[in-house]
Amino acid sequence: MQKPGGGNDLQTSPLFAVEGVSVRFGGVRALEGVSLEVAPHEVLGVIGPNGAGKTTLFNVVCGFVSPAEGELRLRGERIRDLRPHQLAGHGIARTLQGLGLFERMTVLDNVMVGADRLARAGFLRGLLGLGHRDDARLAAKAREVLGELGIESYAARYPGSLPYPIRKKVALARALVAEPELLLLDEPASGLSAEEMTELGEIITGLTERTAVMLVEHHMDLVMSVCHRITVLDFGRVIAAGTPEEIRNDPAVLAAYLGESVDDPEVPTGSTTDGDVVSTGSTTRGEEA
Template structure:
């Protein structure tokens, strides 16, 4: 397996399997009186990879942003580890044991690759990441530990040679690796992935699939993706949206067998074991 297939910086073992569950119930979102989501419910079970799919404008990104705290639902509840999250904000995610990647890479352009990944590791700092970054005397040990952890994550994704570079000088697929390393270095209980396969070659996409599938022994994953072969290969369960409404949910086989899903979204060309990348509208769209 390639470098993307090796989980970065895991501190857990199979002796302590994931136990955290994300429940989103009755989620509705309105923008200026227009409903973007209507009564959508989704549960990411512990140790499962849950796919979220649908055509252009289905509401996938809106629901993902609700889970990230970027969008506040008009109605509905978000429950994480048995506790309801009220007024969830993105800054709370790391403390809650949740990491995310976005449709773009979202890297800080004026920070090196290593420093970008260190941002993701700051939940493990005792003195605080920014104290470590400016090398205050009381944080020297913390700084070394964070740097070692970040370098290990980059090495696992075959990107350690870029540690001193700035993101803007790197090819887009390498930037994607750095963004993924920044998420995984936090060793989260839940990983939120928004179109991680965009911009990747077929080989890199296969490695990404192996990586995501292998993460389930230590975390849960919510995956938004246009490449249907990747979704069908790595997901335990899939939720399908259409125009802000949930139209199907189940295992990959159940979703593929649903006539409405097959006709409207997957098409007859998608098989149980596809060999070529299949996307909605060429994979370049957002929903």
């Protein structure tokens, strides 16, 4: 995979910031004082063992969970009472672990669903008979994004008839068609082969020309290859933040991944302890908070 370049050229002013966010579910502390920043055109990785709070953090960013403390800022402005349906309006798009494609809609129609931010038809334009112009424009945009990902030939197909890696690309195309400033990728490498993961890494690296990326991923080889910076969570707290090299050699990160749980029988035998945090991205604790 191509190592991300231009790390020193990233703009210093953050595009998006999480500031002191805490989340509690009853007596369970899912996040505690979590802060991080994403610069324009940067790939920020968020990693940590299962139960570290990665999914909870993504759900806060997407408006599915309201924090007990802390705030979110986009372009320096505080985002108040964010709701999932408002993401596109703020220039944020997300892919889901479960893909979330509509099985009874074609690939093209699925991708067009993600273009709400670009649509201008609305009720009044519909009454004036102008909506079809937007439909044609959005369809053209959807085909363009599908072409960029090499899957335009599947535009008329239905998701259920496609191989899993192609469906993953359809989900990514649906997020990209809205032209987001911040793209949230939730476990994009899950279910992919080594060759497909290499291609995914190249795609993510290329995306920084148009958007910033916040990546939650278990596969450390992918994370280390594409991320400019990495934030590490453990038990709901940030335990480390820095460049891939800094994270790779951080004692707190090594302990979180490989400490007392290294002999856990559920850890795949492909995991290693010889310098990399983990080679397979497998984790050693219970379900994600």
